Amino acid sequence: MAKHIFVTGGVASSLGKGLTAASLGRLLVARGLRVTMQKLDPYINVDPGTLNPYEHGEVFVTDDGGETDLDLGHYERFIDVSLTRDSNATTGSIYQKVLADERRGEYLGRTVQVIPHITDEIKERIRKLATSDVDVVITEVGGTVGDIEILPFLEAIRQMRLEVGRQNICYVHVTLVPFIGPSGEQKTKPTQHSVTELRSRGVQPDAIVLRSEGPIEDGLRNKISNLSDVELAGVVNAPDSSILYEIPMVLRSEGLDSFLLSILGLDDVEPDLAEWEAMLARINAPQAKVRIGIIGKYVTLPDAYLSVVEALRHAASYHGVEVDIEWIRSEEIEGLLAAGRLRHLDGMVIPGGFGSRGIEGKIAAAAYSRQNDIPCLGLCLGLQVMVVEFCRNELGLLGANSTEFDPNTLHPVIDLMHAQRGISDKGGTMRLGAYVARLAPRSRVAAMYGDTLVNERHRHRYEVNSTYRERMAEAGLQCSGLSPDGRLAEFIELDGHSFWVGTQAHPEFKSRPNRPAPLFCGLVGAALARAEGRNPQLLPATPAAGALGTEPPGIRPPD
Numbered sequence: 001m002a003k004h005i006f007v008t009g010g011v012a013s014s015l016g017k018g019l020t021a022a023s024l025g026r027l028l029v030a031r032g033l034r035v036t037m038q039k040l041d042p043y044i045n046v047d048p049g050t051l052n053p054y055e056h057g058e059v060f061v062t063d064d065g066g067e068t069d070l071d072l073g074h075y076e077r078f079i080d081v082s083l084t085r086d087s088n089a090t091t092g093s094i095y096q097k098v099l100a101d102e103r104r105g106e107y108l109g110r111t112v113q114v115i116p117h118i119t120d121e122i123k124e125r126i127r128k129l130a131t132s133d134v135d136v137v138i139t140e141v142g143g144t145v146g147d148i149e150i151l152p153f154l155e156a157i158r159q160m161r162l163e164v165g166r167q168n169i170c171y172v173h174v175t176l177v178p179f180i181g182p183s184g185e186q187k188t189k190p191t192q193h194s195v196t197e198l199r200s201r202g203v204q205p206d207a208i209v210l211r212s213e214g215p216i217e218d219g220l221r222n223k224i225s226n227l228s229d230v231e232l233a234g235v236v237n238a239p240d241s242s243i244l245y246e247i248p249m250v251l252r253s254e255g256l257d258s259f260l261l262s263i264l265g266l267d268d269v270e271p272d273l274a275e276w277e278a279m280l281a282r283i284n285a286p287q288a289k290v291r292i293g294i295i296g297k298y299v300t301l302p303d304a305y306l307s308v309v310e311a312l313r314h315a316a317s318y319h320g321v322e323v324d325i326e327w328i329r330s331e332e333i334e335g336l337l338a339a340g341r342l343r344h345l346d347g348m349v350i351p352g353g354f355g356s357r358g359i360e361g362k363i364a365a366a367a368y369s370r371q372n373d374i375p376c377l378g379l380c381l382g383l384q385v386m387v388v389e390f391c392r393n394e395l396g397l398l399g400a401n402s403t404e405f406d407p408n409t410l411h412p413v414i415d416l417m418h419a420q421r422g423i424s425d426k427g428g429t430m431r432l433g434a435y436v437a438r439l440a441p442r443s444r445v446a447a448m449y450g451d452t453l454v455n456e457r458h459r460h461r462y463e464v465n466s467t468y469r470e471r472m473a474e475a476g477l478q479c480s481g482l483s484p485d486g487r488l489a490e491f492i493e494l495d496g497h498s499f500w501v502g503t504q505a506h507p508e509f510k511s512r513p514n515r516p517a518p519l520f521c522g523l524v525g526a527a528l529a530r531a532e533g534r535n536p537q538l539l540p541a542t543p544a545a546g547a548l549g550t551e552p553p554g555i556r557p558p559d
């Protein structure tokens, strides 16, 4: 029977609850336990798909096409397991299910209430993950204890204790210990209040993770232990850490993993963290630095590109270098180019996005990288702007554009998928989740992947218009990866350039610290070559055979 760990948060949001939960997951996986993770989000949106990345950060996409909270990205990167849409439940999705049942008359005339109907559905979502092939389910409750909308979730996780039995469940509460500058003191009062609030909902934490700027004195731990009725060994400290992947080590040195294993009655065998430690050693002793510009619309909130940043870091760690990320607002590109301010970049990423704002800037950045042999990786929208740029400036197709930005363009080089398949209905939904692509055997992308059959996650509506493919290829821009039926362009690459590669997919979602995404490794390798003035052809841009592991084939039939 699966054991459950519930992680709640107190005092303030953005404490790194997700990272704490994910790090705990890594410590359990390192013991050979089969772990899965879940995020319960108290907001009313049915999923984060429609949320503004400015406000909420990136939308993370799972293999099965779930548009989920970015914490799922942390989970996957830390526990190295591909999750599904079931790993993210929002208040909205829970009400949607209950209300649909009510409309179908499934409540047989009874009054539908938060307790028990909403709480039952929450428990159902948690139970759904506790399958026979899972040892531990770690469930993070989003939001902060004390919020009104979190109450049904706290009630549900409280009820779970009786249902699964005390020995199969534990509760971890993550709180903040602020440092008050003028008095030079760390304060425990907010933690006390937060634990009191949690207990008033019937949930007694087994462990408390104290987030703080710097290390916490033992006296304060004692005080919190006493006042919260939590064993001293269960009161642990996780001070701010600039390297996310170090958090498992911090929690381990605090003994949180061993403490929780004893509560759950699981063997505390020695974890195998050798691979993780080797990765940290590479991160901590970089041999060089590369400067990569991210040309985006949401650069004031870097969380909007969280997986891209992490994928760059994974690739940098693979090469043993440090990546210096420069955030470049696409709307400011023209001015920056005129002032020669992008010349120093070793590489750039044009990430995904929606809507026309800043699009001309992205196109200008793509042109600059192509004409100046700066390594450039285009992701989804990034690929699309590279194609638009190439068609305008190399094929001379004046005004070429995506119909997303100019529905009346004379040269719709990027168009709705449906239009390409001869379907006139434009009300189509997005292409979401993992799809297989076939790579041209001698292509650069195939060399990077070390394979000709790859499987990456997607989130888009538009595609390269196949009527332009031949002309692009004749001029040097190859569609080097296609959907299995050959209809959709999945990867592009430019002949004779140090690295001008685009993908219609989002390989950043599958990049893991121990298994970096091949295209990111290629980009950072080419950027390193530029930085060192070396010949890019000589560089091992691809992780060594076996380093990437193998992924199961796509779980969706290729279209």
Ligand code: GLN
Residues within 6 Å of the ligand: 351, 352, 353, 354, 355, 379, 380, 381, 382, 404, 459, 460, 461, 462, 463
């Ligand atoms: N807006 C583009 C499309 O819908 C690109 C989407 C993306 O970058 N994820 O196809």
